[in-house]
Amino acid sequence: MMNQRQDWPTDGLESVPACPVCGSTSRALLYEELTDIVFGTAPGRWTLYRCIQCEAAYLDPRPTPSSIGLAYAHYYTHTTEDSPEGRPKSPLVRLLHGWVNDHFNARYGLTRTPASWGGRWLIPLVPFFFAKSRAKMRHLTPPLPGGGRLLDVGFGNGSFLKIASEMGWRAEGIDFDAKAVEVARARDLNVSCTSVSELAARPCNESYDVITLSHVIEHVHDPIALLHDLYRLLKPGGRLWLETPNINSLGAVRFKKYWRGLEVPRHLVLFSPSSLQTSLMNAGFKQIEQHWHGMAALSMYSESGALAHRQDTQEASRQIIPSIAAIIDEVREMMQPSRREFLTFSARK
Ligand SMILES: [Zn+2]
Ligand SMILES: [Zn+2]
Structure with a gap:
């Protein structure tokens, strides 16, 4: 190290x-x-x-x-775990994942495992769980009969590519990280080591029905050029989904330089809600919609709190009982879209 x-x-x-x-x-x-x-x-x-x-x-x-x-050099995409950070999950988190899988299986006809009994009824009843499960699906629904083409930019460990192809999408991923591509290929995922600008420069490039970017745009040197290239890659009417940390979030204000979302020097740009919305509009996108990534304050507060105390983030993220402040702000963020930990947006070409 x-x-x-x-x-x-x-x-x-x-x-x-x-x-x-x-x-x-x-x-x-x-x-x-x-x-x-x-x-x-x-x-x-x-x-x-x-x-x-x-x-x-x-x-x-x-x-x-x-x-x-x-x-x-030591980034978390180099893991095949379904948890994005590749860390062990607490019993409560494992149970929640089981419920979410049962809910997905019932709602979208999937066969995800492990599925815990009762999730199909419980998840839609609890707003935080339901919002979290929709965010995990990137607010996606199965394609129309005949299928559809989906591109995930910066696919990380490939867990979303797996979900999308189980839903019936012809799912492809790109990443600049050759190691991540190698790991995903070993899992039979359709991935390549290229960039959005290279794809957009090819002829006949208006080819995707859906493009998703989860926590990618903040890592990019020219986010505006990226949005223009994404617009070019979508079919007319195609849908963009992206998520990135919100520099105006309650967590960013509370934890200041210890907020987990800063992540220097990998995060080069951190958007505010209006700067992202304006950038999407300027790139030509329409029907811009903001979504709620439920339970984001709970996890961001737990990790930011640990960073503030210079403790091990992996240990703090296994806490079963989150702090009272996190619970209060989780509810506030549900009601105040501009203060959410993540900016979760979808838009159409
Ligand atoms: Zn990031
Ligand atoms: Zn500016």
């Missing part, structure tokens, strides 16, 4: 004089002296600015595209 106080190589840094979202140069200092407290593996100390114009936050300086690989 690399010492986090080591400097990022100077020739691997680039300055970011203007906001990567709206291009404005007016900004305020948000936090300085940030380090990789999440994985503790990436070198460097980082400064985060807040754009006065659009409220997005961004690193300046930031790693160059050719040096950013240094930040991913």
